[in-house]
Amino acid sequence: MIFQPAHKILKEIRERNLSPVEVIQATLEWAQKLEGKLRSFLVLDPEGALAKALMLEEKLKKGEEVGPLAGIPVAVKDNICTRRMTTTCGSRILENFLPPYDATVVEKLERAGAIIIGKTNCDEFAMGSSTENSAFFKTANPWDIERVPGGSSGGSATSVASYQVFLALGSDTGGSVRQPASFCGIFGMKPTYGRVSRYGLVAFASSLDQIGTFARNVPDLALLTEVISGHDPRDSTSLPEPVPSYSKELDSPVGTLRIGVPWDLLQEGLTPEVKEAFEDALEIFERAGFAIEEVSLPHASYGIPTYYLIAPAEASANLARYDGIRFGLRAKGEENLISLYKKTRGEGFGAEVKRRIMLGTFALSLGYRDAFYVKAQKVRTLISQDFQKAFRKVDLIALPTSPTLPFKLGEKVQDPLSMYMSDLYTIPISLAGLPAISIPIALKNGLPVGMQIVGPALSESLIFKASYLFERESGLSNLKPPIVEELSA
Amino acid sequence: MKITLEIVKHIAHLARLEFSEEELKQFYQQMVELLDHFARISELDTENVPPTSGILPLYNVMREDNPGPTLPREEALKNAPEEESGFFKIPTILEAED
Numbered sequence: 001m002i003f004q005p006a007h008k009i010l011k012e013i014r015e016r017n018l019s020p021v022e023v024i025q026a027t028l029e030w031a032q033k034l035e036g037k038l039r040s041f042l043v044l045d046p047e048g049a050l051a052k053a054l055m056l057e058e059k060l061k062k063g064e065e066v067g068p069l070a071g072i073p074v075a076v077k078d079n080i081c082t083r084r085m086t087t088t089c090g091s092r093i094l095e096n097f098l099p100p101y102d103a104t105v106v107e108k109l110e111r112a113g114a115i116i117i118g119k120t121n122c123d124e125f126a127m128g129s130s131t132e133n134s135a136f137f138k139t140a141n142p143w144d145i146e147r148v149p150g151g152s153s154g155g156s157a158t159s160v161a162s163y164q165v166f167l168a169l170g171s172d173t174g175g176s177v178r179q180p181a182s183f184c185g186i187f188g189m190k191p192t193y194g195r196v197s198r199y200g201l202v203a204f205a206s207s208l209d210q211i212g213t214f215a216r217n218v219p220d221l222a223l224l225t226e227v228i229s230g231h232d233p234r235d236s237t238s239l240p241e242p243v244p245s246y247s248k249e250l251d252s253p254v255g256t257l258r259i260g261v262p263w264d265l266l267q268e269g270l271t272p273e274v275k276e277a278f279e280d281a282l283e284i285f286e287r288a289g290f291a292i293e294e295v296s297l298p299h300a301s302y303g304i305p306t307y308y309l310i311a312p313a314e315a316s317a318n319l320a321r322y323d324g325i326r327f328g329l330r331a332k333g334e335e336n337l338i339s340l341y342k343k344t345r346g347e348g349f350g351a352e353v354k355r356r357i358m359l360g361t362f363a364l365s366l367g368y369r370d371a372f373y374v375k376a377q378k379v380r381t382l383i384s385q386d387f388q389k390a391f392r393k394v395d396l397i398a399l400p401t402s403p404t405l406p407f408k409l410g411e412k413v414q415d416p417l418s419m420y421m422s423d424l425y426t427i428p429i430s431l432a433g434l435p436a437i438s439i440p441i442a443l444k445n446g447l448p449v450g451m452q453i454v455g456p457a458l459s460e461s462l463i464f465k466a467s468y469l470f471e472r473e474s475g476l477s478n479l480k481p482p483i484v485e486e487l488s489a
Numbered sequence: 490m491k492i493t494l495e496i497v498k499h500i501a502h503l504a505r506l507e508f509s510e511e512e513l514k515q516f517y518q519q520m521v522e523l524l525d526h527f528a529r530i531s532e533l534d535t536e537n538v539p540p541t542s543g544i545l546p547l548y549n550v551m552r553e554d555n556p557g558p559t560l561p562r563e564e565a566l567k568n569a570p571e572e573e574s575g576f577f578k579i580p581t582i583l584e585a586e587d
Contacts, residue, residue: 100564194545207543236550237543305527316504323505325577327568337582338505346507354506358497358516359523361504371531372524377540379530384541416519417526433544 002026003488005478006072006166006220007247013071016060020071024053024115027073031117031164033487038140040159042078043085044118049073052115069227070113075159075168078119079126080211081200082106085116089202090124090134093322093329093348103200104235105169105211105228112227117165120155124350125319126171126204128152129179129422132413133352140409141183142481143447147406150180153214157184160214163484167224168214173205174307175401175426177212178438182401182450185440185479187221187467189213192457193433194239197232203318205311206237208430217477218439218468222246225460244461254465259285260295260394268301269403269424277442277449278400284441284473285398290466295390295397299382300428304420306383307427309363309376315353316360322348355416384432391456396466399425401438401450425452435460439467440476448479492521 001009001023012018028046035041056071076082079089081099088094102110109116123133131139131154139154141147142162149158153170157180160168170177172190181188190212201211211228215221229243261282266275282292324330324344331343349357363372390397403424412419429436434457438450453470455463471477497517501508508516562575571578 097568100560100567194547233552236552237545237547239545239547299533302530302533305530308523309527309530320505324570325579328570330570335580337580339507340580341505342507345505349506354508355516355519357504357506358500358520362492362496362500362520362524365500365503372527374540375530375535377542378535378538379533380541381538382533382535384544417523 002030002163003478003480005217006215007223009072009166010070013060020053020056020060020115021050023071024049024073024117027165028117031159034162034164034483037145037483038142038158038162039137040075040120040139040155040162040164041118042088042090042121042136042155045085046117048084049115049117056113067111067113068223069109072114072167073117073165074109074114075118075120075156075165076106076109076116077122077153077156077168077170079122079171079202080105080169081202082116082119085119087119087202088136089126090122090136091348091350091353092135093345095329097327099200101200104197104232106200108228114167120153120159120168122155123152124353125202125315126152126173126176127315127352127356129175129419130407130412131155131180132409133350135350138409141406142483143185143406145483146408147447148183148409150183150402150406152176154180156214157181157186157188160184160216161186161481166215167220169228170212170214171201172210172212172430173208173311174430175423177214178401178426178436178450178452179423181214181438182440183406183448185443185448185481187215187218187440187477188438189221189225189460190430190436191225191229191460192239192435194237195229195435195458195460197230197235197238199232199234205314206318207314208311216479218464218471219247219250222250222464239458241458246461246464249461250465250468252465254462254469256289256291257396257466258291258293258394260293260390260397262295262297262300262390262397262399265297265300265425265428266399269421270400271404273405273444274400274403274449277444278451281441281451281470281474282398284470288469288473293394295394297383297386297390297428299379299386302379303383303428303431304424306376306379307423307431308359308420309372310380310431312356312360313363313373314360316357316364319353319357352416380431383428387432387434395455396463397454399452399454401425401452405444405447405449429454433457435463437463437467439470440479441474442476446482492524
């Protein structure tokens with residue numbers, strides 16, 4: 001039952017062939033079985049989840065209205081605030097933090113009847129591409145437990161890929177939903193900046209942060225995305241435009257789309273396995289009647305330096321709040337306020353977070369601000385304009401999600417720059433604030449490869465439709481990693 | 490432009506981060522390497538290009554100023570490392586004059 005798509009389970013629950021309690025019990029049993037090997041979760045809440053399922057069952061018995069995700073077990077990244085579970089952001093500095101409120105997306109999930117079974121591991125404050133920067137432990141890739149699941153939302157991606165949950169939320173600042181989705185062989189959506197409320201998402205780089213979604217097939221992903229999207233008066237950067245029903249629009253015709261490929265950006269870093277998988281994927285689109293054209297994004301290759309100046313600058317300001325006064329860790333025995341700040345932050349933050357705070361503070365400091373921070377903001381404009389020009393020629397842009405296959409645990413932790421390069425193809429899209437999905441397109445050496453489909457602002461519906469068409473042509477959805485096959489046998 | 494260990498020490502002070510000497514040297518080397526790579530953006534001509542600080546076409550978002558429920562004091566203090574009489578407690582910030 002837990003290997004079924006969420007939309008089928010929903011139907012069974014609504015028709016009373018399956019009870020939410022049966023679903024949650026089977027899910028929890030499986031999740032706990034896999035947890036010893038993969039470690040997706042920082043917190044699991046089996047009692048809370050079971051209580052929710054019982055309440056839902058009562059409602060169903062009485063014939064009361066239940067939401068569009070009623071009874072579906074989901075996971076939430078641990079940088080999204082939940083009242084009933086700690087929210088640590090994978091950091092020692094928030095190790096025991098129990099938020100006094102729920103994030104808007106958490107409220108929306110609960111109103112929709114989804115059951116949050118736990119909070120997932122991530123790189124500390126979402127800074128990283130492998131989930132190895134979590135202060136607590138590493139998460140394994142279910143396709144090869146010696147490899148990283150990607151990051152920073154690695155726990156969410158692993159939990160969905162290994163069937164511990166049907167759906168999960170992550171956050172994507174420079175690729176943190178798309179890259180782990182690609183590494184774990186599942187679907188991941190980063191909506192347009194402002195499409196989903198950031199209220200209750202712990203801030204990293206506010207002009208880039210966006211909550212995103214994970215699922216094992218497009219219909220499930222479309223449904224979850226429409227549930228969490230929409231305007232929120234508590235986030236003034238959330239967009240007022242109404243949210244289309246992505247899941248209902250999936251079957252409406254797409255026509256003949258023009259798909260652009262930015263070969264100029266792909267000259268850098270693309271490995272032969274990923275290139276081959278990507279070219280095969282383009283052929284699938286061609287067979288489906290889409291026109292493949294070349295587009296140019298001449299400034300996109302400047303994305304990494306641009307992003308790693310802007311995002312740390314914003315982070316250095318956002319993370320100033322962790323000072324040991326109002327919440328979180330406080331260093332012991334300090335009698336002077338400034339030394340209390342320094343010691344608390346020195347003890348509480350891990351190396352990557354400190355590195356980014358230092359970079360950001362530098363980029364904003366007197367004498368360097370114009371040459372680094374302001375310059376990067378100008379290059380951001382150029383990158384954004386490249387996309388605007390490209391979308392005058394084509395409807396969507398396709399490119400690989402990651403230049404490489406999932407790498408080994410420990411392979412890149414000592415070399416920050418090589419870790420940063422793994423976001424080469426996701427970052428330009430984040431800088432432009434555009435919606436993008438990552439979908440599985442192949443298995444190479446037993447490891448998944450993902451492709452991004454990018455559209456103009458608020459084109460989520462079109463992206464889902466094109467992805468659904470691809471999913472049906474390729475048959476690459478609801479994939480089962482070997483560990484899942486073994487343990488379910 | 491060359492950054493020095495002294496500059497990195499100053500940045501650590503501004504960022505309110507404590508480092509051991511060894512950590513600081515490692516960070517210094519990594520920052521030199523990263524900033525060297527990031528300096529690539531200086532080769533682009535951005536003479537007449539406006540900076541992007543936010544990507545949305547939204548300006549001056551206003552809402553009605555209606556009173557609503559706020560966090561009760563005990564909830565707001567729940568996560569405080571130290572509190573006293575309903576306040577956050579911090580170390581002395583003023584030195585006594587005598």
